[in-house]
Amino acid sequence: MNLSTLQFSPGAFLAPSVDWLNTNLHPLFAAISYLVETVLSAIEAALLFVPPYALIAIVAVVAFFAVSLRAAILAGLCLGFCLLVGLWTASMQTLALVSVAVVISVLIAFPIGVLCSRHKTLEAVVRPILDVMQTVPPWVYLIPAVMIFSLGRVPAIIATIVYGIPPMLRLTTLAFNQVPKVFIELGSAIGAPPRSILWKIEIPLAKQTLLVGLNQCILLSLAMVVLAGLVGAGGLGAEVTRGLTRMEMGLGLRAGLAIVAVALLLDRLSRGLLDRDRLPKAR
DSSP: OOGGGOOOOTHHHHHHHHHHHHHHSHHHHHHHHHHHHHHHHHHHHHHHHSOHHHHHHHHHHHHHHHTOHHHHHHHHHHHHHHHHTTOHHHHHHHHHHHHHHHHHHHHHHHHHHHHHHHOHHHHHHHHHHHHHHHHSOGGGGHHHHHHHHOSSHHHHHHHHHHHHHHHHHHHHHHHHHTSOHHHHHHHHHTTOOHHHHIIIIIHHHHHHHHHHHHHHHHHHHHHHHHHGGGGTOOHHHHHHHHHHHTTOHHHHHHHHHHHHHHHHHHHHHHHHHHHTTTSOOOO
16 A cells, blocks of 8 residues: 555544534524524614714713723724725624624633633643644634534634634633732632632732733634625625625725724724723823
C-alpha cells in the first residue's frame, strides 16, 4: 500500500455524527431555533417600533448621562448615518443579533471564568481549548451550525456566541486572578459568605478588566454577525454580501460604512463605560 495515497477525511466521521444528532435531537434543536427566533424577533420589533429619530434621541440622551457629551454626539452621528444611507432596518437587525449573542456569551463565559480562577486545573484544561477556538478562522464556526440548524439567523447566532465566548472567558479569568488576595482574606476574616465576597469585593475590584472583556466580546460578535450574512442572517452582513454578489459597489460601500458606524458606536460606548470611573466626563 502506498502511504502517500492515504488521506484523512473528517467528513467521513462528521457526516454520520451530524445525521445522528439531527435524527435523535431534532426536538431540542427545534426548541432552540424557536427560542432564538422569538427573542430576536421581539428585540427587532422593539427597535423598529420606535421612530428612528426618537430612538436616536433616546440613545444620545442615555449616552450623555451614562458616558459623556462626546459619546452622545458620536452615538447620534453613527445612528444618524445608518438612517441617512437607507440601512436603518438592517442596522437594527445587526444590533439585535449582537445584543442577543453578547448577552448569552457573557452568561456562559462569566461563570466558567470565575471557576477557572478558583481551580487552576480547570484553567489548565480550558486554556488550550480557548487557544484552538481563537485560532480557527471565524467562518469555520458557521459550518457545523449550518449543518445542524440549516440556513438563517439561528446558525448565525450560535456561531457568534461560540466565537464571542473565548475573549470574555479569558479576561474574566485574568480579572479574578488579579484581585489582591488580601481583600479576599479580609472578607473571609470578617465572616462574609463566598457570595458576598464575590459580588461586593471581587467583582468591583475586577470591574475594569471585565469591561475590557465585554468590549472585546462585543466587537468580535459584531465581526461574526456581519460574516454570518453569508448564511442568511440578514442585517448589514446580508447587504454587504448582496453588494458583492451583484457587483453593486454603492450598496456594498454604504453597508460597509454602516458596519463601521455600528462598530464605532458599540466600541466607544463600552470604552466610555470602562473609563467612566477614571476620567472626568467631558460635558
